[in-house]
Amino acid sequence: MTMDTDEFIKRLAADLQPVRPLRPAWTRALLWMGIALPWVAAVVWNKLMMVDVVQVTADARFVVEQAATLATALTAAIAAFRSAIPGFDRRILLLPLVPLGIWFGSVGHGCVQDWVRLGAEGLTIRPDWDCLPMAAIIGIIPGAAIVAMLRKGASLHPRVTLALAALAVASAANFGLQFAHTRDASIMVLSWHLGAAAVLSALGGCLGDRMLSWRPAHSLVP
């Protein structure tokens, strides 16, 4: 059954409700960080209180990695929010690659240094499942918040959007986890932290259609 298009337009326009345009992507990303970071801090609070600020800031590599991790979370969130707006500029998808590259490069450099210093022993990957429960807890609120915020948009590429959102959540969680346990060898950070971020992003990509699919209405086409 098809309505006359004129009548259809009349009905759409009748009793039109005002809508508030979505805030710019960077504002929404900052808002999300405002939700995610206090939660991350709350989960690792006990460990955070024991951090020796002088010692931490003296470790240049740690500072660079943490800054890159945080920047990855922010830029991935910006890209995710922007990708949920129809007609977005696709170059925005490249934005998280810059801090992600710095993060990856710094960890990779650490791996090489460990290998030079300790040989094969410096590149041994050990099981680190103890971290998993805390990582899951850290990710709950930031994950739920970003999905809820993204659902207010109209993601025409839900796989890309959710993969970016997952990268943002994984990066924010990694930022907190780095304070929560003793300084890991670079190979452990590479395999468990960056690896987890990659797995989570891939999972987000697979679930994107189910979680963010935008179907405003059933087709009228018979």
Add this chain to the structure above:
Amino acid sequence: MGRNVGEWQNLTLLMRAAQAGDSRAYSELLRTLLPLVNELVRQRYPFLQSQDIDDLVQDILLSVHAARATYDPTRPFLPWLRAIARYRMADSARRYALRTANEVPSEHAPETFVAKDANMSGNGYGDAEALRQAMAKLSYGQRQAIELMKLQEMSLKEARVVTGTSIGALKVSVHRGMSALRKALRSTK
């Protein structure tokens, strides 16, 4: 779609007013979009019948309606509209392909049971004229709710977007409309 810059700026202004709830501006916007969207659909699917084109155009306008909060008035209108139109056309084509992939052409409808009731045509209510008259007697709100949710199979949330009424009001309209239809059709038997 060779329009001048002033016309596109006008679309942005109309959409901004529509976002603020100005239904006259919104109506003007949709009417301005109509030939543009028509052109987009005809370019992509030149083989479609005009009825199917109308359906697809309405689908796209409905999507524009649902996504209107995502439009940023500081950005160009056309890329936003084109992205929605492309998505909707691809989505329709995908669903059409899925539907036809599961269809098996058959000259004879398989008979299930001998009983007359089990072999009625699946095309809907038998007396179309009685149904049309019963629908016409419904109030506008009830008729709209039934058309959207029963005939077009929209969910409550989707119907709420189109009608702008609350989910509770839609439930009431469907419930009362269906009751009135049942009563009217029973009396015609």
